[in-house]
Amino acid sequence: MCRRDVKPEMMSNEETVELLIEAWKLMVGRFPGAVIEHSKGVATIFAHAPLPFLNISMSDRQLANADELRGALTLVRERAKTCKHGSLLALGEPWVPAEWEQVTVEEGFAMALNMTGMAADHLLPPRRALPELAFRRVSDETAARDLAMINAQAYGIPPELFECMCNLHLWHADSFGYVGYADGKAVTSAAAFPVAGTMYIAFVATVPEAHGKGYAEAVMRHAIEQAGPAMGVVRMTLHASDMGRPVYQAMGFEPGARVMLLAPADASAGH
Numbered sequence: 001m002c003r004r005d006v007k008p009e010m011m012s013n014e015e016t017v018e019l020l021i022e023a024w025k026l027m028v029g030r031f032p033g034a035v036i037e038h039s040k041g042v043a044t045i046f047a048h049a050p051l052p053f054l055n056i057s058m059s060d061r062q063l064a065n066a067d068e069l070r071g072a073l074t075l076v077r078e079r080a081k082t083c084k085h086g087s088l089l090a091l092g093e094p095w096v097p098a099e100w101e102q103v104t105v106e107e108g109f110a111m112a113l114n115m116t117g118m119a120a121d122h123l124l125p126p127r128r129a130l131p132e133l134a135f136r137r138v139s140d141e142t143a144a145r146d147l148a149m150i151n152a153q154a155y156g157i158p159p160e161l162f163e164c165m166c167n168l169h170l171w172h173a174d175s176f177g178y179v180g181y182a183d184g185k186a187v188t189s190a191a192a193f194p195v196a197g198t199m200y201i202a203f204v205a206t207v208p209e210a211h212g213k214g215y216a217e218a219v220m221r222h223a224i225e226q227a228g229p230a231m232g233v234v235r236m237t238l239h240a241s242d243m244g245r246p247v248y249q250a251m252g253f254e255p256g257a258r259v260m261l262l263a264p265a266d267a268s269a270g271h
Contacts, residue, residue, distance in 0.1 A: 011237065011256030013094040016117030019237050020090060020259060021045070021058055022196045028054050030169050037079065042072055044079045046087065049164035051157075052263065055080075055087035062095045066103050069096060073107045086263065088112060093258040109262040115239040117256040119198075123221065123236075124252035130218040133188070137226070138177035141167055146179045146186035147203060154205035176227040177203065180219040188215035192227035199224065199231050201238040216247055 011019075021038070024045040028034050033048035041061050047054035057076040063069045073089070080087045089109060091100065104110075138144050148165040152158070170191075171177055177191035188206040192199050201223070206216045224236065239259060240248050249255065 010254050011117040011119040013092060013257045015119070015237075016239075016257040016259060017058065017060060017092045017095070019117065019196055019198065019200065020115075020239055021060060023193065023200050023202065023239075024056055024058075026193060026195055027170060027202070028056075030172070031164070032169065035082075040075055042075050042079070044076075046079075046083050047164070048083055048085065050085050051161045051164055052086035052088050054164065055083050055085055056090055056261075057087065058090035059092070059095065063091075063097060063100075065097050066099055069100060069103050070107060073104065073109070077108075080264075089262045090115075091260050091262065093260060104262055105265070108265050110265040111260060112263040113261040114242050115259045115261060116242075116245055117259065118238050118240050118245070118248050118253040119256065120236045120248075120251070120253040122252060123224065124250070126214075126217065126221070127250060128214065130221070131182070131214050133180035133182055133215065133218055133222075134184075135178050135180055135219065135222050138171045138175075138179065138191070139168075143177075143179050144168060144171060147177055147189040147191070150179065150186055150189045150207055151203055151205045153207045174230065176223050176230070178219055178223045178226070180215055180222070182210065182213075182215070188219045190216070190220040190223040192223045192231070194231055195237070198235045198237040199227055201236060204238070204244060216244070217251060220251070 021043045028045045028047045031047040035046050037044045042057055043060055044057040059072045076089050136143050145166040148162040152162040174194050179186050180188040187210040189203055191203040204216055204220055
């Protein structure tokens with residue numbers, strides 16, 4: 001999947017939002033307590049699990065002014081009351097009014113995390129030799145726990161919130177999750193899922209003490225390579241944190257629109 005001469009088509013605003021919604025529907029929908037409600041312009045996708053990232057509401061359309069944004073936030077708050085765990089709100093930046101920050105603060109939300117929709121039709125060759133890692137597919141609860149704990153460390157989230165992922169709910173035959181081990185220690189992870197006709201990359205993370213070694217790129221390329229025969233040559237997509245975006249761009253992913261994740265101000269993820 002490596003080429004040098006083709007620049008990928010930028011992910012559109014619509015694709016950025018649609019893919020986030022469809023990716024969460026697929027992944028969250030596999031948890032036993034999942035409830036998905038997509039109506040009135042808001043997709044609410046709750047695993048009803050302790051990890052807020054598994055409980056997300058997202059506007060699926062343009063919010064032309066402050067009143068429309070406030071209406072969407074009211075609906076989000078009402079649906080959040082149905083979940084005893086923390087939840088997040090996702091807003092596509094191109095689809096919110098200019099005063100969105102003021103409005104969300106007034107309505108009791110605080111910024112938690114930025115994400116950028118990114119896409120690639122082909123990967124660029126590695127810029128340097130990839131590190132030697134032992135890769136293990138997530139096909140048992142031991143590997144599932146390793147992947148969950150890597151992500152907890154990488155994002156600075158209490159590990160107990162990731163206990164809900166230390167099982168095989170996510171990992172079906174069509175899911176290609178991998179953990180990379182250096183000297184026997186689980187240090188990095190990545191996964192590929194079939195989402196809306198694309199290969200959607202998620203759970204890319206490296207433990208903090210192992211940053212800068214090329215581990216994330218290595219495990220991500222491995223996951224893509226292993227998923228390729230099952231998914232075919234399809235567009236590769238992801239939503240990147242600000243920290244991960246430079247790595248993905250160097251691999252050939254073209255940035256598109258930004259999505260803001262917000263939390264209730266009294267429970268902001270703060271990372």
